[in-house]
Amino acid sequence: MPDILVLYYSRHGNVAAMARAVANGVGRVAGMHARIRTVPAVSTVCEATEDSIPDQGPPYATLEDLRECAGLALGSPTRFGNMAAALKYFLDGTSSHWLSGTLVGKPAAVFTSTSTLHEGQESTLLSMMLPLLHHGMLLLGIPYSETDLVNTSSGGTPYGASHWAGTDSRRALSEEEKRLCVALGQRLAQTAADLAKS
Numbered sequence: 001m002p003d004i005l006v007l008y009y010s011r012h013g014n015v016a017a018m019a020r021a022v023a024n025g026v027g028r029v030a031g032m033h034a035r036i037r038t039v040p041a042v043s044t045v046c047e048a049t050e051d052s053i054p055d056q057g058p059p060y061a062t063l064e065d066l067r068e069c070a071g072l073a074l075g076s077p078t079r080f081g082n083m084a085a086a087l088k089y090f091l092d093g094t095s096s097h098w099l100s101g102t103l104v105g106k107p108a109a110v111f112t113s114t115s116t117l118h119e120g121q122e123s124t125l126l127s128m129m130l131p132l133l134h135h136g137m138l139l140l141g142i143p144y145s146e147t148d149l150v151n152t153s154s155g156g157t158p159y160g161a162s163h164w165a166g167t168d169s170r171r172a173l174s175e176e177e178k179r180l181c182v183a184l185g186q187r188l189a190q191t192a193a194d195l196a197k198s
């Protein structure tokens, strides 16, 4: 069974922590594995500033990772109510997959972290879905059968997993936020496994 690609960008580590929890959920489905990948930061001179191998953390994603995956979990910090430019930059380079339909019919899910509770989680999650819909992916959210969705006093949405990092961006994932990340990864992996069987 091909891997579930957990692809994220994180500057301060919050989305990285979410990615690990999503990957944990993927691993709870028999035979399923998470392949964790990140993307380099961008700047106005981005092609010249980053090494091809990161100093720490997971490797940078390639188009091959996308081609090989059975499903995709995409994570980004919220930046002005939208995904971070670094992740968008990577997605903007995937037109060869769009032309060949590589991702059509593969399941996908999204997750984000914000410093506030009311300034962009849902808009970021929904906007992250747009390029994935153009690719023909099958978008999954979090159903209300996950009771943490109702009981959380911080992050967690039906559109995907979310985390409230606080004004200093240092608030760790709450137990509810963590469980919702795990549930999302598990749902994604189970759906990919079911699709492979059918």
Ligand SMILES: Cc1cc2nc3c(=O)[nH]c(=O)nc-3n(C[C@H](O)[C@H](O)[C@H](O)COP(=O)(O)O)c2cc1C
Pocket: 009, 010, 011, 012, 013, 014, 015, 016, 076, 077, 078, 079, 080, 081, 082, 113, 114, 115, 116, 117, 118, 119, 120, 165, 169
């Ligand atoms: C340029 C910029 C824009 C941001 N925009 C928002 C925003 O619209 N809403 C919000 O709540 N947090 C915003 N933040 C805060 C980040 O989303 C938050 O710190 C997040 O937890 C960072 O994730 P990371 O630790 O994975 O990098 C912004 C941060 C930066 C640097």
